[in-house]
Amino acid sequence: MIIKNMFAEDINRKINGVVKVDQDENQVLVQELDEYVITKELKKHFITFFNNYGDSFNENTSDIGVWISGFFGSGKSHFLKILSYLLENKEVQGVKTVERFRKKFEDDAATFMMIDNATRGKTDTILFNIDIQGFSNKDKTAVLRVFAKMFYNYLGFYGEDLKVAKLEQFIAKQGKTENFSQVFEEKNGASWLTSRDSFAFFEDDIVDTLQEVLGMSKSAAENWFNGTETVEISIDKLVSEIKEYVDAQSKDFRLLFMVDEVGQYVGGDTDLLLNLQSLVETIGSKCLGKVWVVCTGQEAIDEVIKARENEFSRIQARFKTRLSLSSSSADEVIQKRILKKTPEAANELETLYKDNDSVLRNLFTFTDAVGDIKGYSGASEFIKNFPFVPYQFILMQKVFAEIRKHGNSGKHLSGGERSMLSGFQEAAQKIEDKNEYALAPFYLFYDTVHTFLDSSIRRVIERAERAADAGNGLEPQDVAVLKLLYLVRYVDDIKANLDNIVILMADKISLDKISMRETVGASLERLFKQNYIGHAGDVYNFLTDEEQDIQREIYKTVVDSSEVVSRVGNIIFNDIYESKKYRYGGKYDFFFNSYVDNIAIGSITSEMNLKFLTVATDDTEKSPLRLTTESSGQALIVLSDKSPYYEYIENAQKIHKYVKQKNVPQLPETVRRIINHHQEEARKYESDAKKELISAIETAEFYVDGEHLSIKSGDAKSKINHALEYLVTRLYYDLNLIKKNAEKEEDISSILMGRERSLFGVEANSEAAVKVEEYLEMQYVKNIKVSMSDIQSRYKAAPYGWKELDIACVVAQLIHDQKVTVKYNGETIQPNNPNLPEMLHKKTKIGNTVISKRQAVSMQKIRTVRGFLRDYFDEMDVPEDEDGLIEHIVKKIEKEKTHYENLLSNYIGHKYPDKLLISSAVATMKDILSKQKDNTALIDYIIKKQDEIYDIKEAAQNVEAFFENQRTLFDEAVKYEQELQNDLDYIAKDEEAEKALNTIRIITRISNNESFNYRRLPELNALMATVHQKHDAMLKEKRHELLKIADECLEEIRVKAADDRKASGIFQKAKGDFERKKEYITSKNLLALLEGQQIVMWKIRDEAIFEIEALNKKPENSPDTPSDKPDKTIKPVKTKKLKPVYRMSMFPKRVLETEADVDDYLKDVSRRMKTILKDCDGIQLD
Template sequence: RSTIRGEIQNAITLAEKNLDNEFAIRVLKALFLVKYYSNFKTTARNVSVLMIDDINVDLKKHEQKVQEALNILETQNYIQRNGDLYEFLTDDEKDIQEEIKSMEIDNQQVTQLLKEILFDEIIRDTRIRYLDNKQEYEYTSKIDGIILGRERELTIEIITPNFDDYGNESLFKAQTMGYNTLMMMVLPSDERLMKDMRMYLKTGKYIKQSRSTTNKDNIKQILYDKSQQNNERRQELVLILRKLLGEADVFLNGSKHEMISTSDGKTKVVKGFQDLIKIAYPSLRMLGKVVYTDDTIKSIIRSTQDDLFGTDDSAISEAESEILNLVVRRKKQSDRTSLQDIREHFSKKPYGWYANGIWSVTARLFKRGKIEIRQDANLLSDEEALDALLNTRTHNNTLLVPQMEVDPRHVRQLSEMYHKMFDEVCPAREAKDVANAFRDMVKSELVAINQLLASVENYPFLRVMEPLGGLLEKLADKEYAWLFTNVKEYEDELLDAKEDVLDPIKKFWHGEQKKIYDSIRIFIQDNQSNLEYIQSDELAKLKEVYSHSKPYSGNLIRDAKTARDTITQKVLDQIEAEKKSAIRVVERVIDVLKKNVEFEKLNNDKKVQVLKPFNEEIEKLREQRFIANIRQARERVENELLTTQLNEMVKLATPADTEKETHEPKVHYITRSTIKVNYPNSELRTEADVNEYVEALKKEFLKHIRENKRISL
């Protein structure tokens, strides 16, 4: 012993004095010898092998004897156990171990640790999928009677050996009998589990409190080793609890539920949860195994009755009956039923329906015409109802009400009205669908009328459709019940408007009459100035049909077409005559120029230059289609262009140096119309007046001639 450190000898010496179990002392010495030999795993089995000193030993008794010795040594803090490993403790380690064991740990801390391992690490998910409908259900986490987190309708409670009534199977049956939404999982007994749980918590608490920079190095090392051992202890606890959860007994609906054990605790929880849902939600079967999605709801709302229900839509499903019965019952009790109410009712037991399943069934009732969907007292259309179902923000103020019972006679009357108004058989049979179909066609007709009224500037007679448009707009905003009960109030007005206004205008609009009317309108607009020069009775007929309130009636269009053809020819003839007259005037002017003495002096290029504007006018006249423009061009040639080109001719015929030598004013042409006669009277009454005026005119003419001006007559 002289080679052994003193503090280690003290531990062995103390054991020799205080222990009356010689074999336990031998085991302690053996553990001391292998303490620092890390390759040897000091499990109870290995220590048992190490302690064999007789080849004929009874192994079972020997192992039991070793285990008893290890328990004694651990209890008195000569050694410590971490999982399956036993380790000799030095004096310092022994002191720390005793302090650890003296730490106070309450059951709440144990429960929290169990929750972290069982629910957070092993099960992990706060929702578990029900395989039949692929939906996930939330649950309440519960350990040994203590609720952890938010409370849900379904509950998974795990009973551990730490539970006060652990082993009381009658209690578990009684609790699950009273709560069919509860699944209890009772872990098998494990003598080391709770001991290791508390040791883990005590060690962690001690290390947290004992860390200090003033600790000796050996104490720091011991605390570090304790921390590492504690981490390993936790990993071991996870493995143990996963195994125990897989072997747990399951209690459902007042009895022990037979399930095959498994090595994975989560797998057993998920399997048990499938049966819990079937027990808690027996009415979930009403939805069948169809997986309902947003697309399912959209498909139902946007489908026709025949596509959804075939030819027989009288038999509704069990799920539809449940929702309809609730809506009707609450209506009789004067209670409003919102979408939120429906969801809260059918998501709980005995239903357990998920949102898309509830809305799909509701949508089918809506399409069958069994219920109405309203917001702020307004009846919703198909697309509006779809938006309300899918938008959770509107569920509180979206109400379901039973479909009003409609007298079959009223349904038949509206169907007949549909046929008469729209010239086709109503495709719907249910009251609400008939009303919706009628209203949809009214809206469609209203759009078509508004499109026609947009052309009223070119077709003034279309204003006659405005009253009909107003009536259709009124009907489009009415609820289906009003449409049924007030058919007689609007039937005659609507059908009269169809016969007197709508049908004739449609026939006009889509036939030859519109083409003729358009040609007349365009002819009058394009030839407005030409028509001022035409004297014709046909023009009155064109204007009459263009301004008539019903141009499509009688023979107005036919007669107007004949009148248009006649007056068109007259206009063309008049234009041609005006063109010929104007061209003759231009050609006469050209002859006047050619006969002028100065013109003869010009060479060919200058002659072409002088005559070019007149030739251009002739070309323009040939293309001109307005009489006023033709006459204006003729006057301009006579009064302006002729004078301008005469002056141009003189300019070209007179050399610049000749004008300087003669010192005479340059010859300049003016028109007779530009000469102002100084005569006091505004009219000629007598011969003396004529002579006096002629004398004044002569005086003005001579005055201009003396100024070397030439007067174009």
């Protein structure tokens, strides 16, 4: 069956696909009304509208705003127009509009009744497209001025010019409209209605008419005509005029402003939104439901104002009735008006679908598309949509919307110019003569919109058509592909990849997709080569002339192959295989050097190489023989040549380089937009390149250490891991010598202390230990020092690959087994040194740690030293092994050194015997310990010095006994002897005391030339007792003498003072002085301190008696009696200073029995007198 014969209605009949709100031809109108399809969705909107609208007849309302929203092609303009017809209920060709809708609501009588009731009264609608009727000057009051224009036009006035409209309004109110028109026509020859749009050219006629009809003076008429002031109108004024008009009509009269494309007109303009809001709000509040405003917009009202929601919340309230048309409504209309089939066609198509169900399901299987871009779900959908496919309805809605934004030549593609309805009709007409196996390819829709596209787009298609006709690089089918790519250029819901383009080009049910894929692929190649299209990865895109110029520049940009290769490396090693090391066996980490071709990616630090070979590597270098040879010691991965990853990255690099060469911010906006698109394209290239690289790795050839590996399964990462695993086993073949791995640093200490033999001992890593020992032996023979750093470097490298901690543990085992010696900064380190573990593995220390093959001390020397230690320390348990013996020696000698240092500390601030001996002992112990870094030196030194060490120990025993038992006695004797230094003259008078004191001196004397006699120390107690006894007797006698003198002197003063009251004070003072002297005498323990005290007391006595005598002596001249002798100058005569001394003081009472007593007495008197004479010229004895 031919397609055009399948439709219930003639596919070639004239359908007003161009929906214009002001179109009103009767024949067209009848078709529109009769064929108008009320879908399920539209029925809901009719119910909502007429329910709210009908309520205004029962009660006043200010909610008179209606907002109809929907995407381009959804039928909102048509719905608005049909509403206006219904509301006015015009009679067209003898039938009322509402009556024409009765059949459309035959299944819903209640809704029809609601519509019928709402349209019984007189209703006028003012239907217009505000974008068309609006003024070019879109200022703050633009919405108001358009409403005013259309209202005045509705009233019959000339709304285009408010000056003229206001004149006509004034004339009408005067009731002279007909008279004015008649007079003007008489004077002008043409009617006023046909001339008013050019009234500025008819000044004389208009001025004369105004004078004659309105009685104006000529000057007044001329002033009106020539006045340049604009006629201002406010919202309040206009609404008042509207209200005045509707109030003059019948009670049920309604007036509706039906305004199309308001959303597009006001857009995001704050002033226009406010103007619309204020106008609708004022109409609602003043007219109370008699005047309604119905608007349409691409977006819902809340979307229009969402950026300023708080600011314009009131405008939402003004449009409480909101109707939103969706895509399903447009689909249903097209299916019913255009694609409805005859019963015969439906039956045939049902059979056709059943026979080709699986073919059709397979044909329309899209990739990288949203879920609703699909084929037929069943026979019913096939019948309703044939020859179209369901995806085309959804896709065309988006295509129309995007073309409206990006590709139309005027302001809008919509506004009634082009609809979905006409698009599908015209596409169907193009294949109307084909049979039931034909389908409408998507590119056919291009011809339904091309006349409204921007010239820059049409030029590209037309140029391609000319090139195809002339066979100049293109073929006819290439143009169809190019048209298709333009249609989907801005649609994000489907990717224009090769598979999807093949489906979109499908023109018959029996399409051979494989053949079509080859055909379309060839077309894409030709179009790309001729620069009509671009592509990012596998997604193709249509290019405008300007885009073609920029793309041509981009692809002429030269990018060095090394830049491409480096970028390949970055993607592989940063995005695909991110790890910088390979973990082997779950515990070994092997770093590797990263290469792509011969370019290193990152730093070169390892022995392992992982190299990828791209298409940039010459084929001669990728022969199996060459690869087998080159792969020695490394892993080579030869990427598949079939993958376009290299091309993708090269294209991305060209774009990046091109952009860098341009001062993008200074370029025109259109160019910046194209460059931004290419930058997005570059990101897509790199994203696709990553996918292609993954695929190329999965299908790559692997060569590892001279072997061609066959890795059959796994993803890219696992295959790389497999290659690296094999490389590790080949490079690090001695890795398995480590049977047990260390887990923590403490394991080193455990091995050194012998606590981990079962884990790390010979049984565990014996082979590894032998390897290291052999290496150290070899280096020792060569006289080469080996640091721990050298050992770490050697055994971390191939063929070993051991971990640092394991290497440290192996060396620790050799240390414990006394097979190696450790030196740090030249000093031998013992196994028990707490810092040794760090010296074996810490990076800051291993360079200073030297490991050498141990040279053992002879057993003869060990036995000699052990014998010495047993004798010296009086112990039998002395270690037999070298390390144990050395540790034992160090421990014991450290203790001895500490002991002697403690003894030596006693000499600080004191003079004790044998200090040099103890100092020598400390020095000897230090000398021994200084050899502990060298086992041989330490053993030899002890053997050499053993007699000296013995002697020190024996000699020190006296010192030890001294400090333990005799130090206190020695200190007391020295102190006592020193205290008696001032009394030596007195002690010398006693032979026994003098001898005892001299003996104390001899015993406590320290001499460097003589040995100290410790045996005499016990004599000190008796000697000190003898001296004490004699000295105390002398002290007692002296105290008695002095106390007696004190009493005698005080008595003399008392007698002298007698009963003299004046002398009482002097006596009391002297009494206090002598009391203090007595206290002093009794408190002192040295005779020297008491010597001379009798003179002091005599002086106190003499001064007191002199003062008493002075009190009773009469003065030679009274100061009160004037002298009769004349004043003469008398030369001063120097008089001698005589010291009065009382005889009793100078010659105290004493019994003298012998001549010696007399001599002593006189000596004492003589001494005292001589002392007094030192301070005076003479002594006067009283």
